[in-house]
Amino acid sequence: MLGIFDSGIGGLTVVKKFLDWFKRDHLSYQLLYFGDTARTPYGNRGEEIIKQYALEDARLLIERGAKIIVIACNTASAVATEYLKNNLSVPVFEVVSPAAQKAVEITRNNRIGILGTRATINSNIYDRLIKEYSAKLHKKISVFKNNATLLVPLVEEGWLETVETKKIIRKYLLPLKMAQVDTIVLACTHYPFLLKEIEAKLNKRIKLVDPALEVVSVMKKYLKDNPSVEQGLSCSSKHQFLVSDLTDRIENLATRWLGEKIKLDKVDLK
Amino acid sequence: MLGIFDSGIGGLTVVKKFLDWFKRDHLSYQLLYFGDTARTPYGNRGEEIIKQYALEDARLLIERGAKIIVIACNTASAVATEYLKNNLSVPVFEVVSPAAQKAVEITRNNRIGILGTRATINSNIYDRLIKEYSAKLHKKISVFKNNATLLVPLVEEGWLETVETKKIIRKYLLPLKMAQVDTIVLACTHYPFLLKEIEAKLNKRIKLVDPALEVVSVMKKYLKDNPSVEQGLSCSSKHQFLVSDLTDRIENLATRWLGEKIKLDKVDLK
Numbered sequence: 001m002l003g004i005f006d007s008g009i010g011g012l013t014v015v016k017k018f019l020d021w022f023k024r025d026h027l028s029y030q031l032l033y034f035g036d037t038a039r040t041p042y043g044n045r046g047e048e049i050i051k052q053y054a055l056e057d058a059r060l061l062i063e064r065g066a067k068i069i070v071i072a073c074n075t076a077s078a079v080a081t082e083y084l085k086n087n088l089s090v091p092v093f094e095v096v097s098p099a100a101q102k103a104v105e106i107t108r109n110n111r112i113g114i115l116g117t118r119a120t121i122n123s124n125i126y127d128r129l130i131k132e133y134s135a136k137l138h139k140k141i142s143v144f145k146n147n148a149t150l151l152v153p154l155v156e157e158g159w160l161e162t163v164e165t166k167k168i169i170r171k172y173l174l175p176l177k178m179a180q181v182d183t184i185v186l187a188c189t190h191y192p193f194l195l196k197e198i199e200a201k202l203n204k205r206i207k208l209v210d211p212a213l214e215v216v217s218v219m220k221k222y223l224k225d226n227p228s229v230e231q232g233l234s235c236s237s238k239h240q241f242l243v244s245d246l247t248d249r250i251e252n253l254a255t256r257w258l259g260e261k262i263k264l265d266k267v268d269l270k
Numbered sequence: 271m272l273g274i275f276d277s278g279i280g281g282l283t284v285v286k287k288f289l290d291w292f293k294r295d296h297l298s299y300q301l302l303y304f305g306d307t308a309r310t311p312y313g314n315r316g317e318e319i320i321k322q323y324a325l326e327d328a329r330l331l332i333e334r335g336a337k338i339i340v341i342a343c344n345t346a347s348a349v350a351t352e353y354l355k356n357n358l359s360v361p362v363f364e365v366v367s368p369a370a371q372k373a374v375e376i377t378r379n380n381r382i383g384i385l386g387t388r389a390t391i392n393s394n395i396y397d398r399l400i401k402e403y404s405a406k407l408h409k410k411i412s413v414f415k416n417n418a419t420l421l422v423p424l425v426e427e428g429w430l431e432t433v434e435t436k437k438i439i440r441k442y443l444l445p446l447k448m449a450q451v452d453t454i455v456l457a458c459t460h461y462p463f464l465l466k467e468i469e470a471k472l473n474k475r476i477k478l479v480d481p482a483l484e485v486v487s488v489m490k491k492y493l494k495d496n497p498s499v500e501q502g503l504s505c506s507s508k509h510q511f512l513v514s515d516l517t518d519r520i521e522n523l524a525t526r527w528l529g530e531k532i533k534l535d536k537v538d539l540k
Contacts, residue, residue, distance in 0.1 A: 046517040247316040
């Protein structure tokens, strides 16, 4: 069983990429999702609290049988990955390092932009990882970051194509455009919903990186190299989707974001 | 000791109104504040979770000596007041009913608008209370509501006077203006920060109700009528401000919102 958690239901966009892969490759892996909707969002919180929440989320999945953990949340990936690796005995995957690696690979002018939450940006994780990967490729890369906090509530309110959202996107992109980046990482599960609006504000030569796609690639390779882990993921049971708070709004968003109706079960974190 | 809690630090705007009153009337009441910054915001959450959080918040204050509880958060006031009254042995005050009462008193055309979070609006508490109070005054009042979810993150980002915020305010006010209300309740601690921008979009004859001011009036009257409770509030110690998550951003917002530098102490909810 493959466990995926997120600060809320934004992580279902990562789940969707996993399910697309399972379908394409006729895989019977079972997926267990947990969205911490009772404490969402994590993006503005302090490091200590994010680590605590992430560990509780991961443990909830492991107690229910997860053999691998995927942190779907960019904020938790940025802040809590090392902490989870040190405190858990199962393999931990996250969305930040695959995205950083991809950005390093595809940039041609060596100028990369990062759009993320306050906690992701402040963690400096992208700077650190990009420096590490680029050294291996003998590239010298400059990183430009902007905290795009308001995009999460705008997406959650369904204001995807409104004039107001377009104006706010332009404001957030401006410093990255001024810095002449040729690659931008959409470092939050919610941002890919605004892909069309973001692309409309950018020169066509600027490439966008979606961390969800990159973590699927990394997982594929890992399972190929580790058949014993791979064997523990299949199961005849259905995928399960757990949340810590459940409202009509959450159900509607979940259906819209995953593109199919799913059964969400509320669990108590304590 | 007077205990005040909020889903975050927005409640400091209510605290400010209390401190202004203490100063004006030379009162030595001690105030204990708790902001649940590790789980903020409550506005989009389900009723059950809001009730649970509100009870935990209030108990934290009572354990530390609060003799009266004030719910500064409109969402928690709307959803959890009855629940707290049934589960606590100290008097519980909240911001919704004083605001509803004030709106009923001042409306001349009997058309009241409410701007609040999703949970506050969906609770229907304002409709119920306004109906109750207006019956006493033999008024027949119509209530028009709009959920203004995005104003909270806009205020927290400090986007008070931006073009984008002004546009969003206009959008949220439009249905209330169309309904020709003459009174609007700003039913969230964050909205009074946008007072100037909100007033700029409205006819000057429309009156705005700030629940923070109204709960102070109610408390004054209550303490006058209940001298034994009143005597338990004074203390020579300083006011105390507790939060469940503490970051630089929270410290900066707190200072800005309260209008003075305060010491915030982080406490663990568990």
